[in-house]
Amino acid sequence: MSPTRLILISLLTSLMSTTSNAEPPAAENRPDPIYVSMHPHFIVNLADDPRHFMQMKAKAQVQDKATREDLRLHMPAVHHNLILLLSQLTQADLASVKKKELMRKNVTDSIRKTLEQYAEHHAVENFFITSLIVQ
DSSP: OOHHHHHHHHHHHHHHHHHHTSOOOGGGGSOOOEEEEOSSOEEEEETTEEEEEEEEEEEEEESSHHHHHHHHHTHHHHHHHHHHHHTTOOTGGGSSHHHHHHHHHHHHHHHHHHHHHHOSOOOEEEEEEEEEEEO
16 A cells, blocks of 8 residues: 555544544533423404404423423413513414514513513523414
8 A cells, every 4th residue: 555545544544533532512512491381372362353363372491490480480470461462463463474473572572571570580582382373
């Protein structure tokens, strides 16, 4: 074998052993997400026509167990504020994915603000809609 080939094989072997021993990406070191079911589910009449309603099931994602417990404890206050917020929606507010995403962000902000008012822990990261029916 030529010296050049030996050097190439040596380099490749070295690279392969280095990459196989590399640490996993930072995302793998993240803790598991904590989800809190928003019970009871939301059912509100739409503002533009009370004959139409929205039914939504959802979960909030929180950063830690203390926030999970505070969210559960103050769920009545959170629900109250969310029902007031959601009952202002119209059919047009739920017509597109972009508008639903805006509603989702507004709900997340409302949960955070409610917990800031009532609880010590308020590290709410996100809000996920798991079911949405508009009739």
